[in-house]
Amino acid sequence: MTLPINPAERSPKGDHNRRLALGMDPDDFAREAGVTTDALREYELTSPDHNHDPYVAELVGAALERLEANPPSSQRVINK
Template sequence: MTFPSDPHERLPRGDKNRRISLGVTREEMANTAGITVEQLHDYEHTQPDRQFSIAIARRVGAALETLQATRTPRVDNGPVPVNHAD
């Protein structure tokens, strides 16, 4: 399961920061996510008040989870938050 589990709640700029903290290049991230570098660029540069592709968000989220499971981050972002049902 990805964090956040609902791709509508993803934050593209936050995902970019997660990628950078892992030391992952755009090319490697796009390859892992199965998208183009251009799609990744467009997703990561989505302004907070704009919509993004949910399909791309799902792929990026899954790729981040895979990469985080196999790499040591260059930056300690603390523990992964737990989703709580209200």
């Protein structure tokens, strides 16, 4: 279950940062989420005062949940 449950309440910039933390480029992540790279970019670049596509938000959120539960080898953790 993705959080927040309502896709309209997701934070595109937060999801962008979560994707970056996974170390995934937009093409690979978009493929994993089931959206086009253009749709992913448009979603991630949505400013807080604009509305985003809730369908894309739902797919992105679900992909983030899956990938964070089982991180890809591209994820790098650096402890200093």
